[in-house]
Amino acid sequence: MRKAALLLAMAIVAAAALPAAAMTIRADRLQKAYLDLGAQPEYASVGKIDETIGCFSSIGSGTLIAPDWVLTAAHVADDATAISFTIGGVKYDAAEWFVHPSWTGNLLAGYDIGLVKLAAPVAGVAPAVRYAGEEEFGAVGTMVGYGLTGTGRTGAKTFDGQKRGGRNMIDFYAGAAADSARVLLVDFDNPGNRRDNRFGSAVPLDLEGLIAPGDSGGGLFIGDGAAARLAGVTSYVRAFDGKNDSDYGDTAAFTRVSAFASWIDETMQSCLVDVAGGGRLAAEGSVSPIPEPASLALLALGLGAIAARRRRV
Ligand SMILES: [Ca+2]
Ligand SMILES: [Ca+2]
The missing domain is CATH 2.40.10.10 (Trypsin-like serine proteases)
Known part of the structure:
Protein backbone atom coordinates (compact mmCIF):
# COMPACT_ATOMS: atom_id res chain seq x y z
CA MET A 1 0.00 0.00 0.00
CA ARG A 2 2.78 2.36 0.96
CA LYS A 3 4.71 1.49 -2.20
CA ALA A 4 1.66 2.05 -4.38
CA ALA A 5 1.15 5.41 -2.76
CA LEU A 6 4.72 6.43 -3.35
CA LEU A 7 4.59 5.40 -6.99
CA LEU A 8 1.45 7.40 -7.48
CA ALA A 9 3.04 10.37 -5.78
CA MET A 10 5.96 10.11 -8.19
CA ALA A 11 3.57 9.94 -11.14
CA ILE A 12 1.88 13.09 -9.94
CA VAL A 13 5.18 14.90 -9.71
CA ALA A 14 5.80 13.95 -13.34
CA ALA A 15 2.66 15.76 -14.49
CA ALA A 16 2.42 19.47 -15.24
CA ALA A 17 1.32 21.86 -12.48
CA LEU A 18 -0.50 25.17 -12.64
CA PRO A 19 -1.65 27.54 -9.88
CA ALA A 20 -5.39 27.54 -9.49
CA ALA A 21 -8.59 28.37 -7.58
CA ALA A 22 -11.89 28.60 -9.44
CA MET A 23 -14.31 25.91 -10.37
CA THR A 24 -15.19 23.60 -13.23
CA ILE A 25 -18.37 21.60 -12.78
CA ARG A 26 -19.90 18.31 -13.89
CA ALA A 27 -21.24 18.57 -17.43
CA ASP A 28 -24.46 16.85 -16.30
CA ARG A 29 -25.22 19.34 -13.50
CA LEU A 30 -26.53 22.92 -13.45
CA GLN A 31 -24.30 25.91 -12.73
CA LYS A 32 -26.91 27.14 -10.25
CA ALA A 33 -26.22 24.23 -7.92
CA TYR A 34 -22.55 25.21 -7.64
CA LEU A 35 -23.37 28.91 -7.27
CA ASP A 36 -25.88 28.08 -4.53
CA LEU A 37 -23.33 25.90 -2.73
CA GLY A 38 -20.76 28.70 -2.80
CA ALA A 39 -23.37 31.10 -1.41
CA GLN A 40 -24.14 29.02 1.68
CA PRO A 41 -23.49 30.93 4.91
CA GLU A 42 -20.79 28.55 6.15
CA TYR A 43 -18.62 29.67 3.24
CA ALA A 44 -19.22 33.41 3.69
CA SER A 45 -15.67 33.69 5.01
CA VAL A 46 -14.26 33.19 1.48
CA ALA A 128 -13.82 30.46 9.28
CA VAL A 129 -12.78 27.98 11.94
CA ARG A 130 -9.64 26.09 11.01
CA TYR A 131 -9.66 22.30 10.91
CA ALA A 132 -7.32 21.02 13.59
CA GLY A 133 -7.69 17.24 13.30
CA GLU A 134 -5.85 14.60 11.28
CA GLU A 135 -8.77 12.97 9.50
CA GLU A 136 -8.77 14.86 6.21
CA PHE A 137 -8.24 11.80 4.06
CA GLY A 138 -11.47 10.16 3.00
CA ALA A 139 -13.50 13.24 3.90
CA VAL A 140 -15.70 15.12 1.47
CA GLY A 141 -14.22 18.54 0.83
CA THR A 142 -16.06 21.64 -0.35
CA MET A 143 -13.92 23.94 -2.47
CA VAL A 144 -14.91 27.62 -2.60
CA GLY A 145 -13.44 30.35 -4.76
CA TYR A 146 -13.78 32.91 -7.53
CA GLY A 147 -12.62 32.67 -11.11
CA LEU A 148 -12.77 30.62 -14.26
CA THR A 149 -15.53 28.09 -14.80
CA GLY A 150 -16.54 25.52 -17.39
CA THR A 151 -17.44 21.85 -17.32
CA GLY A 152 -15.51 18.63 -17.02
CA ARG A 153 -15.85 18.27 -20.78
CA THR A 154 -14.90 21.79 -21.86
CA GLY A 155 -12.42 22.59 -19.12
CA ALA A 156 -12.19 26.06 -17.57
CA LYS A 157 -12.79 28.79 -20.11
CA THR A 158 -15.16 31.45 -18.73
CA PHE A 159 -14.56 34.16 -16.15
CA ASP A 160 -17.68 35.69 -14.61
CA GLY A 161 -16.31 36.77 -11.22
CA GLN A 162 -18.85 34.66 -9.33
CA LYS A 163 -18.26 32.62 -6.23
CA ARG A 164 -18.76 28.89 -6.56
CA GLY A 165 -18.63 25.87 -4.35
CA GLY A 166 -17.89 22.36 -5.55
CA ARG A 167 -17.27 19.09 -3.80
CA ASN A 168 -14.63 16.43 -4.10
CA MET A 169 -13.25 13.59 -2.08
CA ILE A 170 -9.97 14.31 -0.33
CA ASP A 171 -8.56 10.96 -1.23
CA PHE A 172 -4.83 11.40 -1.60
CA TYR A 173 -1.85 13.42 -0.47
CA ALA A 174 1.51 14.56 -1.75
CA GLY A 175 4.43 13.31 0.29
CA ALA A 176 5.83 10.13 1.73
CA ALA A 177 3.32 9.66 4.55
CA ALA A 178 -0.19 10.84 5.25
CA ASP A 179 0.46 12.07 8.77
CA SER A 180 3.24 14.41 7.67
CA ALA A 181 1.74 15.43 4.32
CA ARG A 182 1.48 19.15 3.63
CA VAL A 183 -0.70 18.85 0.53
CA LEU A 184 -4.20 17.38 0.09
CA LEU A 185 -5.17 16.04 -3.34
CA VAL A 186 -8.43 15.47 -5.22
CA ASP A 187 -9.23 14.28 -8.73
CA PHE A 188 -12.11 15.25 -11.05
CA ASP A 189 -13.92 11.98 -11.67
CA ASN A 190 -15.85 11.63 -14.91
CA PRO A 191 -19.40 10.22 -14.64
CA GLY A 192 -19.07 8.92 -18.20
CA ASN A 193 -15.55 7.50 -18.20
CA ARG A 194 -13.95 5.64 -15.34
CA ARG A 195 -10.56 5.87 -17.01
CA ASP A 196 -10.35 9.50 -15.92
CA ASN A 197 -9.99 8.28 -12.33
CA ARG A 198 -6.53 9.10 -10.91
CA PHE A 199 -6.96 7.86 -7.34
CA GLY A 200 -9.71 6.93 -4.88
CA SER A 201 -13.14 6.12 -6.23
CA ALA A 202 -13.96 6.51 -9.94
CA VAL A 203 -17.48 7.68 -9.10
CA PRO A 204 -17.92 11.46 -8.85
CA LEU A 205 -19.86 13.13 -6.05
CA ASP A 206 -23.19 14.79 -6.85
CA LEU A 207 -21.61 18.24 -7.07
CA GLU A 208 -18.09 17.12 -7.93
CA GLY A 209 -15.94 19.83 -9.41
CA LEU A 210 -12.37 21.00 -9.68
CA ILE A 211 -10.52 24.18 -8.91
CA ALA A 212 -9.58 25.81 -12.19
CA PRO A 213 -6.62 27.77 -13.54
CA GLY A 214 -6.65 31.47 -12.83
CA ASP A 215 -6.82 32.67 -9.26
CA SER A 216 -5.84 30.80 -6.10
CA GLY A 217 -5.95 30.91 -2.32
CA GLY A 218 -9.57 29.92 -1.80
CA GLY A 219 -10.76 27.53 0.87
CA LEU A 220 -11.32 23.78 1.09
CA PHE A 221 -13.79 22.96 3.86
CA ILE A 222 -14.64 19.75 5.69
CA GLY A 223 -18.09 19.43 7.26
CA ASP A 224 -21.37 21.22 6.67
CA GLY A 225 -23.22 24.07 8.31
CA ALA A 226 -21.87 25.15 11.68
CA ALA A 227 -19.51 22.16 11.61
CA ALA A 228 -17.66 23.39 8.48
CA ARG A 229 -13.92 23.73 9.06
CA LEU A 230 -11.22 25.21 6.82
CA ALA A 231 -8.92 22.33 5.92
CA GLY A 232 -7.11 23.51 2.79
CA VAL A 233 -5.88 26.48 0.78
CA THR A 234 -6.23 26.09 -2.98
CA SER A 235 -2.80 25.78 -4.52
CA TYR A 236 -2.52 24.21 -7.96
CA VAL A 237 -3.97 21.98 -10.69
CA ARG A 238 -2.08 19.13 -12.32
CA ALA A 239 -3.04 17.54 -15.61
CA PHE A 240 -2.21 14.13 -17.02
CA ASP A 241 -3.52 14.86 -20.50
CA GLY A 242 -1.13 17.70 -21.24
CA LYS A 243 -3.70 20.45 -20.63
CA ASN A 244 -4.05 22.20 -17.27
CA ASP A 245 -7.67 23.18 -17.85
CA SER A 246 -9.41 21.41 -14.95
CA ASP A 247 -11.37 19.03 -17.14
CA TYR A 248 -12.24 15.48 -16.14
CA GLY A 249 -9.18 13.55 -15.05
CA ASP A 250 -7.23 16.57 -13.83
CA THR A 251 -6.21 16.78 -10.18
CA ALA A 252 -5.99 19.64 -7.70
CA ALA A 253 -3.87 20.31 -4.64
CA PHE A 254 -4.57 22.21 -1.44
CA THR A 255 -2.09 23.29 1.19
CA ARG A 256 -3.04 21.41 4.36
CA VAL A 257 -4.14 23.96 6.96
CA SER A 258 -3.67 21.63 9.94
CA ALA A 259 0.01 21.18 9.05
CA PHE A 260 0.61 24.93 9.37
CA ALA A 261 -1.31 25.69 12.54
CA ALA A 294 8.61 25.48 -16.41
CA SER A 295 5.11 25.00 -15.11
CA LEU A 296 5.41 28.04 -12.88
CA ALA A 297 5.67 30.33 -15.87
CA LEU A 298 2.03 29.58 -16.45
CA LEU A 299 1.09 31.46 -13.33
CA ALA A 300 1.48 34.80 -15.03
CA LEU A 301 -0.39 33.55 -18.06
CA GLY A 302 -3.25 32.30 -15.95
CA LEU A 303 -3.52 35.44 -13.91
CA GLY A 304 -3.02 37.56 -16.98
CA ALA A 305 -5.88 35.84 -18.75
CA ILE A 306 -8.15 36.67 -15.87
CA ALA A 307 -6.99 40.25 -15.61
CA ALA A 308 -7.49 40.78 -19.34
CA ARG A 309 -10.95 39.27 -19.26
CA ARG A 310 -11.85 41.37 -16.25
CA ARG A 311 -10.99 44.59 -18.00
CA ARG A 312 -13.32 43.73 -20.86
CA VAL A 313 -16.30 43.01 -18.60
CA1 LIG B 1 -12.76 13.02 -7.33
CA1 LIG C 1 -11.14 9.46 -8.23
Whole structure:
Protein backbone atom coordinates (compact mmCIF):
# COMPACT_ATOMS: atom_id res chain seq x y z
CA MET A 1 0.00 0.00 0.00
CA ARG A 2 2.78 2.36 0.96
CA LYS A 3 4.71 1.49 -2.20
CA ALA A 4 1.66 2.05 -4.38
CA ALA A 5 1.15 5.41 -2.76
CA LEU A 6 4.72 6.43 -3.35
CA LEU A 7 4.59 5.40 -6.99
CA LEU A 8 1.45 7.40 -7.48
CA ALA A 9 3.04 10.37 -5.78
CA MET A 10 5.96 10.11 -8.19
CA ALA A 11 3.57 9.94 -11.14
CA ILE A 12 1.88 13.09 -9.94
CA VAL A 13 5.18 14.90 -9.71
CA ALA A 14 5.80 13.95 -13.34
CA ALA A 15 2.66 15.76 -14.49
CA ALA A 16 2.42 19.47 -15.24
CA ALA A 17 1.32 21.86 -12.48
CA LEU A 18 -0.50 25.17 -12.64
CA PRO A 19 -1.65 27.54 -9.88
CA ALA A 20 -5.39 27.54 -9.49
CA ALA A 21 -8.59 28.37 -7.58
CA ALA A 22 -11.89 28.60 -9.44
CA MET A 23 -14.31 25.91 -10.37
CA THR A 24 -15.19 23.60 -13.23
CA ILE A 25 -18.37 21.60 -12.78
CA ARG A 26 -19.90 18.31 -13.89
CA ALA A 27 -21.24 18.57 -17.43
CA ASP A 28 -24.46 16.85 -16.30
CA ARG A 29 -25.22 19.34 -13.50
CA LEU A 30 -26.53 22.92 -13.45
CA GLN A 31 -24.30 25.91 -12.73
CA LYS A 32 -26.91 27.14 -10.25
CA ALA A 33 -26.22 24.23 -7.92
CA TYR A 34 -22.55 25.21 -7.64
CA LEU A 35 -23.37 28.91 -7.27
CA ASP A 36 -25.88 28.08 -4.53
CA LEU A 37 -23.33 25.90 -2.73
CA GLY A 38 -20.76 28.70 -2.80
CA ALA A 39 -23.37 31.10 -1.41
CA GLN A 40 -24.14 29.02 1.68
CA PRO A 41 -23.49 30.93 4.91
CA GLU A 42 -20.79 28.55 6.15
CA TYR A 43 -18.62 29.67 3.24
CA ALA A 44 -19.22 33.41 3.69
CA SER A 45 -15.67 33.69 5.01
CA VAL A 46 -14.26 33.19 1.48
CA GLY A 47 -13.68 36.48 -0.28
CA LYS A 48 -12.03 37.84 -3.41
CA ILE A 49 -8.48 39.11 -3.42
CA ASP A 50 -7.39 41.85 -5.79
CA GLU A 51 -3.65 41.83 -6.14
CA THR A 52 -1.53 44.54 -7.71
CA ILE A 53 1.93 43.78 -9.03
CA GLY A 54 3.27 47.12 -10.16
CA CYS A 55 0.93 48.23 -12.96
CA PHE A 56 -0.55 44.75 -13.34
CA SER A 57 -3.60 43.45 -11.50
CA SER A 58 -4.96 40.00 -10.92
CA ILE A 59 -7.61 38.18 -8.93
CA GLY A 60 -7.31 35.54 -6.24
CA SER A 61 -9.31 34.21 -3.32
CA GLY A 62 -8.78 34.04 0.40
CA THR A 63 -10.54 32.98 3.58
CA LEU A 64 -11.12 35.19 6.61
CA ILE A 65 -9.76 33.32 9.66
CA ALA A 66 -9.82 36.21 12.15
CA PRO A 67 -11.54 39.62 11.95
CA ASP A 68 -8.49 41.18 10.30
CA TRP A 69 -6.62 38.16 8.90
CA VAL A 70 -7.05 36.34 5.59
CA LEU A 71 -5.48 32.98 4.77
CA THR A 72 -4.44 32.56 1.13
CA ALA A 73 -1.82 30.95 -1.08
CA ALA A 74 1.79 32.13 -0.98
CA HIS A 75 1.83 32.49 -4.76
CA VAL A 76 -1.08 34.92 -4.55
CA ALA A 77 0.72 37.23 -2.14
CA ASP A 78 4.42 36.85 -2.81
CA ASP A 79 4.90 39.32 -5.66
CA ALA A 80 2.15 41.76 -4.71
CA THR A 81 2.78 45.46 -4.29
CA ALA A 82 -0.78 46.00 -3.01
CA ILE A 83 -3.59 43.68 -1.92
CA SER A 84 -7.26 44.21 -1.13
CA PHE A 85 -9.85 41.74 0.09
CA THR A 86 -13.54 42.00 -0.79
CA ILE A 87 -16.04 40.20 1.41
CA GLY A 88 -19.72 40.83 2.10
CA GLY A 89 -19.67 43.52 -0.58
CA VAL A 90 -17.02 45.57 1.24
CA LYS A 91 -13.42 46.01 0.10
CA TYR A 92 -10.69 46.04 2.76
CA ASP A 93 -7.11 47.10 2.07
CA ALA A 94 -4.27 44.92 3.29
CA ALA A 95 -1.81 46.45 5.72
CA GLU A 96 0.81 43.69 5.37
CA TRP A 97 1.13 40.22 3.95
CA PHE A 98 3.27 37.23 4.69
CA VAL A 99 4.29 34.04 2.95
CA HIS A 100 5.65 30.92 4.60
CA PRO A 101 9.44 31.17 5.05
CA SER A 102 9.96 27.85 3.22
CA TRP A 103 8.06 29.04 0.14
CA THR A 104 10.46 29.22 -2.79
CA GLY A 105 8.03 29.51 -5.68
CA ASN A 106 7.97 25.75 -6.12
CA LEU A 107 4.31 24.76 -5.94
CA LEU A 108 5.16 21.10 -5.50
CA ALA A 109 7.16 21.64 -2.32
CA GLY A 110 4.01 22.14 -0.28
CA TYR A 111 4.57 25.55 1.32
CA ASP A 112 2.08 27.48 -0.76
CA ILE A 113 0.45 29.35 2.11
CA GLY A 114 0.28 33.02 3.01
CA LEU A 115 -1.44 35.45 5.35
CA VAL A 116 -2.87 38.89 4.69
CA LYS A 117 -3.29 41.38 7.55
CA LEU A 118 -6.13 43.76 6.83
CA ALA A 119 -5.91 47.44 7.73
CA ALA A 120 -9.31 47.21 9.43
CA PRO A 121 -11.34 44.32 10.85
CA VAL A 122 -14.14 42.84 8.75
CA ALA A 123 -17.58 43.58 10.14
CA GLY A 124 -20.56 41.28 9.84
CA VAL A 125 -18.82 38.14 8.57
CA ALA A 126 -17.82 35.31 10.88
CA PRO A 127 -14.26 34.09 10.29
CA ALA A 128 -13.82 30.46 9.28
CA VAL A 129 -12.78 27.98 11.94
CA ARG A 130 -9.64 26.09 11.01
CA TYR A 131 -9.66 22.30 10.91
CA ALA A 132 -7.32 21.02 13.59
CA GLY A 133 -7.69 17.24 13.30
CA GLU A 134 -5.85 14.60 11.28
CA GLU A 135 -8.77 12.97 9.50
CA GLU A 136 -8.77 14.86 6.21
CA PHE A 137 -8.24 11.80 4.06
CA GLY A 138 -11.47 10.16 3.00
CA ALA A 139 -13.50 13.24 3.90
CA VAL A 140 -15.70 15.12 1.47
CA GLY A 141 -14.22 18.54 0.83
CA THR A 142 -16.06 21.64 -0.35
CA MET A 143 -13.92 23.94 -2.47
CA VAL A 144 -14.91 27.62 -2.60
CA GLY A 145 -13.44 30.35 -4.76
CA TYR A 146 -13.78 32.91 -7.53
CA GLY A 147 -12.62 32.67 -11.11
CA LEU A 148 -12.77 30.62 -14.26
CA THR A 149 -15.53 28.09 -14.80
CA GLY A 150 -16.54 25.52 -17.39
CA THR A 151 -17.44 21.85 -17.32
CA GLY A 152 -15.51 18.63 -17.02
CA ARG A 153 -15.85 18.27 -20.78
CA THR A 154 -14.90 21.79 -21.86
CA GLY A 155 -12.42 22.59 -19.12
CA ALA A 156 -12.19 26.06 -17.57
CA LYS A 157 -12.79 28.79 -20.11
CA THR A 158 -15.16 31.45 -18.73
CA PHE A 159 -14.56 34.16 -16.15
CA ASP A 160 -17.68 35.69 -14.61
CA GLY A 161 -16.31 36.77 -11.22
CA GLN A 162 -18.85 34.66 -9.33
CA LYS A 163 -18.26 32.62 -6.23
CA ARG A 164 -18.76 28.89 -6.56
CA GLY A 165 -18.63 25.87 -4.35
CA GLY A 166 -17.89 22.36 -5.55
CA ARG A 167 -17.27 19.09 -3.80
CA ASN A 168 -14.63 16.43 -4.10
CA MET A 169 -13.25 13.59 -2.08
CA ILE A 170 -9.97 14.31 -0.33
CA ASP A 171 -8.56 10.96 -1.23
CA PHE A 172 -4.83 11.40 -1.60
CA TYR A 173 -1.85 13.42 -0.47
CA ALA A 174 1.51 14.56 -1.75
CA GLY A 175 4.43 13.31 0.29
CA ALA A 176 5.83 10.13 1.73
CA ALA A 177 3.32 9.66 4.55
CA ALA A 178 -0.19 10.84 5.25
CA ASP A 179 0.46 12.07 8.77
CA SER A 180 3.24 14.41 7.67
CA ALA A 181 1.74 15.43 4.32
CA ARG A 182 1.48 19.15 3.63
CA VAL A 183 -0.70 18.85 0.53
CA LEU A 184 -4.20 17.38 0.09
CA LEU A 185 -5.17 16.04 -3.34
CA VAL A 186 -8.43 15.47 -5.22
CA ASP A 187 -9.23 14.28 -8.73
CA PHE A 188 -12.11 15.25 -11.05
CA ASP A 189 -13.92 11.98 -11.67
CA ASN A 190 -15.85 11.63 -14.91
CA PRO A 191 -19.40 10.22 -14.64
CA GLY A 192 -19.07 8.92 -18.20
CA ASN A 193 -15.55 7.50 -18.20
CA ARG A 194 -13.95 5.64 -15.34
CA ARG A 195 -10.56 5.87 -17.01
CA ASP A 196 -10.35 9.50 -15.92
CA ASN A 197 -9.99 8.28 -12.33
CA ARG A 198 -6.53 9.10 -10.91
CA PHE A 199 -6.96 7.86 -7.34
CA GLY A 200 -9.71 6.93 -4.88
CA SER A 201 -13.14 6.12 -6.23
CA ALA A 202 -13.96 6.51 -9.94
CA VAL A 203 -17.48 7.68 -9.10
CA PRO A 204 -17.92 11.46 -8.85
CA LEU A 205 -19.86 13.13 -6.05
CA ASP A 206 -23.19 14.79 -6.85
CA LEU A 207 -21.61 18.24 -7.07
CA GLU A 208 -18.09 17.12 -7.93
CA GLY A 209 -15.94 19.83 -9.41
CA LEU A 210 -12.37 21.00 -9.68
CA ILE A 211 -10.52 24.18 -8.91
CA ALA A 212 -9.58 25.81 -12.19
CA PRO A 213 -6.62 27.77 -13.54
CA GLY A 214 -6.65 31.47 -12.83
CA ASP A 215 -6.82 32.67 -9.26
CA SER A 216 -5.84 30.80 -6.10
CA GLY A 217 -5.95 30.91 -2.32
CA GLY A 218 -9.57 29.92 -1.80
CA GLY A 219 -10.76 27.53 0.87
CA LEU A 220 -11.32 23.78 1.09
CA PHE A 221 -13.79 22.96 3.86
CA ILE A 222 -14.64 19.75 5.69
CA GLY A 223 -18.09 19.43 7.26
CA ASP A 224 -21.37 21.22 6.67
CA GLY A 225 -23.22 24.07 8.31
CA ALA A 226 -21.87 25.15 11.68
CA ALA A 227 -19.51 22.16 11.61
CA ALA A 228 -17.66 23.39 8.48
CA ARG A 229 -13.92 23.73 9.06
CA LEU A 230 -11.22 25.21 6.82
CA ALA A 231 -8.92 22.33 5.92
CA GLY A 232 -7.11 23.51 2.79
CA VAL A 233 -5.88 26.48 0.78
CA THR A 234 -6.23 26.09 -2.98
CA SER A 235 -2.80 25.78 -4.52
CA TYR A 236 -2.52 24.21 -7.96
CA VAL A 237 -3.97 21.98 -10.69
CA ARG A 238 -2.08 19.13 -12.32
CA ALA A 239 -3.04 17.54 -15.61
CA PHE A 240 -2.21 14.13 -17.02
CA ASP A 241 -3.52 14.86 -20.50
CA GLY A 242 -1.13 17.70 -21.24
CA LYS A 243 -3.70 20.45 -20.63
CA ASN A 244 -4.05 22.20 -17.27
CA ASP A 245 -7.67 23.18 -17.85
CA SER A 246 -9.41 21.41 -14.95
CA ASP A 247 -11.37 19.03 -17.14
CA TYR A 248 -12.24 15.48 -16.14
CA GLY A 249 -9.18 13.55 -15.05
CA ASP A 250 -7.23 16.57 -13.83
CA THR A 251 -6.21 16.78 -10.18
CA ALA A 252 -5.99 19.64 -7.70
CA ALA A 253 -3.87 20.31 -4.64
CA PHE A 254 -4.57 22.21 -1.44
CA THR A 255 -2.09 23.29 1.19
CA ARG A 256 -3.04 21.41 4.36
CA VAL A 257 -4.14 23.96 6.96
CA SER A 258 -3.67 21.63 9.94
CA ALA A 259 0.01 21.18 9.05
CA PHE A 260 0.61 24.93 9.37
CA ALA A 261 -1.31 25.69 12.54
CA SER A 262 1.79 26.85 14.41
CA TRP A 263 3.02 29.11 11.60
CA ILE A 264 -0.43 30.69 11.24
CA ASP A 265 -0.74 31.34 14.98
CA GLU A 266 2.80 32.65 15.35
CA THR A 267 2.53 34.94 12.35
CA MET A 268 -0.70 36.48 13.55
CA GLN A 269 0.73 36.98 17.03
CA SER A 270 4.01 38.48 15.81
CA CYS A 271 2.49 40.95 13.40
CA LEU A 272 2.69 43.80 15.86
CA VAL A 273 6.39 44.15 15.01
CA ASP A 274 6.85 47.30 12.93
CA VAL A 275 8.76 46.51 9.76
CA ALA A 276 9.42 49.25 7.25
CA GLY A 277 8.06 48.62 3.80
CA GLY A 278 5.48 46.03 4.86
CA GLY A 279 4.56 42.92 2.95
CA ARG A 280 6.52 39.79 2.15
CA LEU A 281 8.08 39.89 5.57
CA ALA A 282 8.42 36.19 6.10
CA ALA A 283 9.76 35.65 2.61
CA GLU A 284 12.65 38.06 2.76
CA GLY A 285 15.94 36.28 2.49
CA SER A 286 14.31 32.91 1.96
CA VAL A 287 13.95 32.81 -1.80
CA SER A 288 15.80 29.81 -3.15
CA PRO A 289 18.18 30.05 -6.10
CA ILE A 290 16.73 26.80 -7.45
CA PRO A 291 15.47 27.38 -11.00
CA GLU A 292 11.72 27.51 -11.23
CA PRO A 293 10.06 24.62 -13.04
CA ALA A 294 8.61 25.48 -16.41
CA SER A 295 5.11 25.00 -15.11
CA LEU A 296 5.41 28.04 -12.88
CA ALA A 297 5.67 30.33 -15.87
CA LEU A 298 2.03 29.58 -16.45
CA LEU A 299 1.09 31.46 -13.33
CA ALA A 300 1.48 34.80 -15.03
CA LEU A 301 -0.39 33.55 -18.06
CA GLY A 302 -3.25 32.30 -15.95
CA LEU A 303 -3.52 35.44 -13.91
CA GLY A 304 -3.02 37.56 -16.98
CA ALA A 305 -5.88 35.84 -18.75
CA ILE A 306 -8.15 36.67 -15.87
CA ALA A 307 -6.99 40.25 -15.61
CA ALA A 308 -7.49 40.78 -19.34
CA ARG A 309 -10.95 39.27 -19.26
CA ARG A 310 -11.85 41.37 -16.25
CA ARG A 311 -10.99 44.59 -18.00
CA ARG A 312 -13.32 43.73 -20.86
CA VAL A 313 -16.30 43.01 -18.60
CA1 LIG B 1 -12.76 13.02 -7.33
CA1 LIG C 1 -11.14 9.46 -8.23
